[in-house]
Amino acid sequence: MPVSDQLKNQHLLWRAGFGPAIYQLDDLNRTSPQKLYKAFQKASSKKPEYLQAADNYLQGLMMGFQEAGRQQRQEMSEEQKKELRKRSREGIRNLNLYWINEMVNSDAQLREKMSFFWHGHFACRNLNIFFQQELLHVIRRNALGNFRDLLHDVSKTGAMLNFLNNNQNRKDHPNENFAREVMELFTMGRGNYTEHDVKEAARAFTGWGANAKGEFVFRKFQHDDASKTVLGKTGNFDGDEVLEILLDQRQTAKFISQKIYRFFVNDSIDAQRVDWLAGRFYESDYDIGRLMEDIFTSDWFYDERNIGCKIKSPVELLVGIQRMLPMKLENEEALLLLQRLLGQILFYPPNVAGWPGGKTWIDSSTLMMRMRIPQLINDRDEFNIKPKADDDQMMGRNDDDIKTGSDNNQGRVGKAGRPINAEIDWSKYVGYYNSVPRADLVNDIAGNLLQTKKTVSADIINEYSDADDKESFIKTATIQIMSTPEYQLC
Amino acid sequence: MLIKRKEFLQLGSLATASFMVPQFLKSFERVDGVPPGNKVMVILQLSGGNDGLNTVIPVRNDIYYRERPRLGIEKGSSLTLTDEVALHPALTALRELYDDGSLGVLNNVGYPNPDRSHFRSMDIWQTGSASTEYITTGWVGRYLDAQCHGCDKPTYALEIDDVLSLALKGENSKAIAMKDPKRLFGTSNEKFFRDVLKDHKPARLSQSGGNDGEETVDYLYKTMSETLSSANYIFQQSKLHPSSADYPKTELGNGLKTIASLIFSDINTKVYYISLGSFDTHVNQQMQQQRLFTELSDAVRAFTADLKKNNRFNDVLMFTFSEFGRRVSQNASGGTDHGTANNMFLIGGALKQKGIINPMPDLNDLDEGDLKYNIDFKTVYATVLKNWLDADDTAILGRKYDHLGFC
Numbered sequence: 001m002p003v004s005d006q007l008k009n010q011h012l013l014w015r016a017g018f019g020p021a022i023y024q025l026d027d028l029n030r031t032s033p034q035k036l037y038k039a040f041q042k043a044s045s046k047k048p049e050y051l052q053a054a055d056n057y058l059q060g061l062m063m064g065f066q067e068a069g070r071q072q073r074q075e076m077s078e079e080q081k082k083e084l085r086k087r088s089r090e091g092i093r094n095l096n097l098y099w100i101n102e103m104v105n106s107d108a109q110l111r112e113k114m115s116f117f118w119h120g121h122f123a124c125r126n127l128n129i130f131f132q133q134e135l136l137h138v139i140r141r142n143a144l145g146n147f148r149d150l151l152h153d154v155s156k157t158g159a160m161l162n163f164l165n166n167n168q169n170r171k172d173h174p175n176e177n178f179a180r181e182v183m184e185l186f187t188m189g190r191g192n193y194t195e196h197d198v199k200e201a202a203r204a205f206t207g208w209g210a211n212a213k214g215e216f217v218f219r220k221f222q223h224d225d226a227s228k229t230v231l232g233k234t235g236n237f238d239g240d241e242v243l244e245i246l247l248d249q250r251q252t253a254k255f256i257s258q259k260i261y262r263f264f265v266n267d268s269i270d271a272q273r274v275d276w277l278a279g280r281f282y283e284s285d286y287d288i289g290r291l292m293e294d295i296f297t298s299d300w301f302y303d304e305r306n307i308g309c310k311i312k313s314p315v316e317l318l319v320g321i322q323r324m325l326p327m328k329l330e331n332e333e334a335l336l337l338l339q340r341l342l343g344q345i346l347f348y349p350p351n352v353a354g355w356p357g358g359k360t361w362i363d364s365s366t367l368m369m370r371m372r373i374p375q376l377i378n379d380r381d382e383f384n385i386k387p388k389a390d391d392d393q394m395m396g397r398n399d400d401d402i403k404t405g406s407d408n409n410q411g412r413v414g415k416a417g418r419p420i421n422a423e424i425d426w427s428k429y430v431g432y433y434n435s436v437p438r439a440d441l442v443n444d445i446a447g448n449l450l451q452t453k454k455t456v457s458a459d460i461i462n463e464y465s466d467a468d469d470k471e472s473f474i475k476t477a478t479i480q481i482m483s484t485p486e487y488q489l490c
Numbered sequence: 491m492l493i494k495r496k497e498f499l500q501l502g503s504l505a506t507a508s509f510m511v512p513q514f515l516k517s518f519e520r521v522d523g524v525p526p527g528n529k530v531m532v533i534l535q536l537s538g539g540n541d542g543l544n545t546v547i548p549v550r551n552d553i554y555y556r557e558r559p560r561l562g563i564e565k566g567s568s569l570t571l572t573d574e575v576a577l578h579p580a581l582t583a584l585r586e587l588y589d590d591g592s593l594g595v596l597n598n599v600g601y602p603n604p605d606r607s608h609f610r611s612m613d614i615w616q617t618g619s620a621s622t623e624y625i626t627t628g629w630v631g632r633y634l635d636a637q638c639h640g641c642d643k644p645t646y647a648l649e650i651d652d653v654l655s656l657a658l659k660g661e662n663s664k665a666i667a668m669k670d671p672k673r674l675f676g677t678s679n680e681k682f683f684r685d686v687l688k689d690h691k692p693a694r695l696s697q698s699g700g701n702d703g704e705e706t707v708d709y710l711y712k713t714m715s716e717t718l719s720s721a722n723y724i725f726q727q728s729k730l731h732p733s734s735a736d737y738p739k740t741e742l743g744n745g746l747k748t749i750a751s752l753i754f755s756d757i758n759t760k761v762y763y764i765s766l767g768s769f770d771t772h773v774n775q776q777m778q779q780q781r782l783f784t785e786l787s788d789a790v791r792a793f794t795a796d797l798k799k800n801n802r803f804n805d806v807l808m809f810t811f812s813e814f815g816r817r818v819s820q821n822a823s824g825g826t827d828h829g830t831a832n833n834m835f836l837i838g839g840a841l842k843q844k845g846i847i848n849p850m851p852d853l854n855d856l857d858e859g860d861l862k863y864n865i866d867f868k869t870v871y872a873t874v875l876k877n878w879l880d881a882d883d884t885a886i887l888g889r890k891y892d893h894l895g896f897c
Contacts, residue, residue, distance in 0.1 A: 078823060125609065180622075308703035311710075341653060350656075351610055353624040359709060360626055363654045363664040364644075364717035367710065368678055388653045391538045391608035391770045452703050457689050464682050484686055485710035489703060 008033045008302045014490035015264050017109025019320035022429050037296050044111035048140040053095035054129045058087050091129030096346045103319045114143040117263050122154045123349035124163045131159035131214045147286035158210030167209045171224040176202040181352050187246040189255040200228040204242040253282035266306050267358045308451030308489050314342035330421035340387035374482035377422045430474050452486040532808040537767030540812040542832040549576045553853040561820040580783035583791035591844050600831035600863025611813040616657035631660030632886045638663040643720045647761040650745040666720045675725035727755035735796040738788040742766050746793040775825040803839035810835040831863035843896040
């Protein structure tokens, strides 16, 4: 059976963005994927705005640092340091929500989706809000640009240098962590270099560090400027030159292309296609935008086997629901709680390797939770599910001990036992189906929400939907269809 | 270094497809529920990095008191085990178990190149990886992969929690997490879900092995099916011989009572997993550790007494672990910072080695202020997998480790 343009368009919207928004439904069978992609590119070509999540207090403090230098920081009292850490964590929480908001509402879907990919690729845990928001900006600014620039810029962020201990990488006392992960996870992938290459590369990165503001500093006296040999090349390399050596390797283009293929196309690799992509990526001197265009304008991207085969990550799931059902969340913390329960909190990747994705998202708890979310959003139900503690985030306190803001009822990162309190704006959604005959409703709604070949039978949806009037039927049928295993896929 | 699970063990590649095998064929597979009298393991995770030195205290060590002028626990106020060693004053139940011959202490457990991030170090403990590897499956999960080949309910391992830990996620099988069998049963058995499940027809056995949509949908339905049947099974079992003993009304107390009730049933569960925390005592360590140890001690006392009363104490091996210990010196805030090697408690009626099993940490021989490990935690895993659970530890852990003698 040929794949309809509508399905192809939805496929593109899910993969190159975070799924169709309610206002896009009208266009789905009127346009072609090619046109849609052009519009995507255009909307994503603008420079992104800086997401500023550090509050005034923190910014004032940071200004103070710049004037008074390091000393002031050392003179801070325990209380002040504690306050600083607390505000910084809150800043990261806000950054999370701001970015989710971009994913839901921005027209630059391609850029935000690509940034989301790089956020997992350049995975970084760092509790400093200034470092995190800077890293995010570097990623969003370069997301569709050149991988060379992206790699150099990310490698010079305070977030990454600190996370990978390069501040401790000094001449005669090398710390190999940064060099190792740059080679293993950011560029070439394991098995394509030797331990000796890692050691030598680490020497080239000595002296690379960041100041309190997160700005890159080169500490000349800590730098080992003697000769090194990395991947067969010898010279008095510095860090930038080693990154260039890594970029010279075709393997880097291949490694990145593979990862992008897995993320955007299919978890199982088609070696021939990836080789073709990698070759062109390398020849284009690492033009990310062109690589993505190669993928999204190809015929094979729209093959039946590539549609509806990916398990949505928790963030994709949560953002996708909000794009289709515009809603106001009284308690935005709920979004963070859901991220925690489902196993993906932005800015808290499990480790430097990022989220493994695919089937690892699914276990009995997360699957049942995923299928209950639409109901929870709609019903204002309480939910008594407690996420696991994260000691890196919480510094030894229990969820119950932690409150934020002046309102003591608001737990941080979403406290269990509270309703989500979402106000869904149904008018537009229901309006879209005005002209659809009652008998076609379930099929039409399912067709817009699901990417899988087969779906739950209309009989079941009919049985569990509220048939009192057309509006209630549309609402409840939508919630039921979103509560199925099929909706977990895109 | 990223290790693919496939390099680890080649087991269970058919397990994903086997749920599509007709029911009559399934009945030929081994259905080995655990008959009463069989051994189970209870893992108690102390989250946050418990301070081992104030848990098992070297009461005759001058360096200990010198490095901890404020936090060091005096011999007089601790619970004496030997001339040299005492327990934290709140661990009264563990002291009773020690006197009873049902407690073992393993000192200096850790791993090479220790990581001081909670998350990363917990990852390392839960996956059983080296600190330079990133593995996406847990060690109990891989036990489950091996054990649960072709089974329809992944109840060989259960976690008492709302969210499943990485430790219990295998490649093909993932354990069930639940706090309360009744609630699990209630939430997963909504009629809508059951009807959706009933309606689903698995596509076909994928010949190509490639990933198309149908294979992934089937995977979700398989997980859903296992969840629903497990929820039912766990709930039925939990009603067979529910514990009638009094447990403290704490989260750990409730959790251990649930575990006891399941141990008394005919359920096939071999591994139970439960956590207590947070032990991340950077500030006000004394209060926090006291509170947590009181909860731990009271719950463990009720649990072990319950097991003894029901003649099951010899079948249960419980152990504790934490992602790391803490630095030898106290910090300036009445607490301790992240450290390295740590001790583990072993509890059970059939321990082959009891008491202080190996020497206390050598505070004269530190690594920049941190304890050096001399037992790799993976040898503890290897030991319990092989000697207690009768499993192929080499396959599950990916390499051969020595076995210890405690079980």
